[in-house]
Amino acid sequence: MSKGLPKRSEDYSLWYNELVKRADLAENSPVRGCMVIKPYGFSIWEKMQAQLDKMFKETGHQNAYFPLFIPKSYLSKEASHVEGFAKECAVVTHYRLKNSEDGKEVVIDPDAKLEEELIIRPTSETVIWSTYKNWIQSYRDLPLLVNQWANVVRWEMRTRLFLRTAEFLWQEGHTAHATKQEAVDEAVQMMEVYAAFAEQYMAVPVVRGIKSENERFAGAEDTYCIEALMQDGKALQAGTSHFLGQNFAKAFDVKFATKEGGLEYVWGTSWGVSTRLMGALIMAHSDDNGLVLPPKLAPNQVVIVPIYRGDEELAKISEKAKEIMTKLRSKGITVHFDNRDTHKPGWKFAEYELKGVPLRIAMGPRDLENNTIELARRDTLSKETVNLSEVNLEDYIFDKLEEIQNSIYTKALSFRKEMTTEVNSWEEFKEILESKGGFISAHWDGTGETEDKIKELTKATIRCIPIDREDEDGQCVFSGKPSKGRVLFAKAY
RNA sequence: CGGGGUGUAGCGUAGCCCGGUAUCGCGCCACAUUUGGGAUGUGGAGGUCGUAGGUUCGAAUCCUGCCACCCCGACCA
Structure with missing residues (x-):
């Protein structure tokens, strides 16, 4: 394997593809258009999930789970919704396999044909609204604020890791309200939640906006969105929040008794962000040396690389490293001590740069002697020597991480302004x-x-x-x- | 789904025009020397040449079908 990553300036999309694979984020699967999310990539996604989930709960939502399979007939109940998704649905037609005549392979058992085919969800509005019909009778049942973390399938022609895959992971919020205004407010609120997440956690500045009719979600009255700008000057839709009006309520006959004794259709919203955010994160900050991760989403915020000859020296450095780790962890900083003897320091430096670890501490015999460490910043690639007798290291690192978080946001923001x-x-x-x-x-x-x-x-x-x-x-x-x-x-x- | 391209070891490749059982680099394994920016040497393992068929004494190489992937279009978060 060659060392360098392709240059962004020479071939941006090759750079992206290579980076995703080499940084151990994801790889292609045997099934066209699908991806294997590797542990390192998944741990970034988990950090995103954890924060978003917290924000959803803080705004009053609860998680639930709806099934992967949707009866085919459900999809056709909302006219523009079918039109939007019909062309990219995977369909289950049978429920059993059997051995072929010659016994060499398995074939579909023609006797096991489903009476009604099942659609693998491209999104869950239909199954959820058909369920909401039973959950909602009175204004007392509203608002209904539900989110689910799930996988969905959209059979795309052209796919790219994270940016567009046939199967992807996401969350979809589905809410029902008594009034139009309340539903609109909900859709706007969730757009703001997404924007805050993108800006404060991903360090990606976004434009909050409304989609034109052409770009609107199939079945929505209004689609709110956050749009980010990537380093190649292309825009990326990072999240959408839809005001559904009464479209799904009417399609699935979801009515509620009002305080005044009337019977009205409820107002709905739905909103989602997906593993596509990973693509946004990668393309917003990373450089020709590899990933640049914002400290708030980096699986490891700090890595310690020992430089040593022989076991004795390693033992001394390890002792010091453990002290440092304890201090950093007391401030909630995630830190990894890479004491593998199978790779040299230079190799590790390159590796952690590729993987975007925000701060790297290197410690060798010289540092032990002087009570110092070498601190390297991933975003700026700058290095400094920190004297441990002069600073409180955990505070110093804590501040430095915050500075990096702000700095990459500011950099991305000025890029967007310029562009x-x-x-x-x-x-x-x-x-x-x-x-x-x-x-x-x-x-x-x-x-x-x-x-x-x-x-x-x-x-x-x-x-x-x-x-x-x-x-x-x-x-x-x-x-x-x-x-x-x-x-x-x-x-x- | 249309147009173009590519399939050779885990990865990247040479060989194909002009048929004779496969080249090189990275990685991997062992040992030694190494360790402050991707170490070096020596030895070693690893290949149904995408797949099915055809031509031929003989196919990675020529012919046909199929499959997969990449790029460009149409579609999309």
């Missing part, structure tokens, strides 16, 4: 998109036709209508028709 361009003419639009990429802030006449044409001509789509956009009269960058504000265009993942 967001306001344009006012079609010529400029095309020019910027080709030469620079990134987000293009431009006026749009609000029609799907214009959006389609722009997509056809440039491959750029409307990523969102930013929540905080300013009202500004202008003319659509493509059609010249009147517009009331700017939207963000970009080429997207």
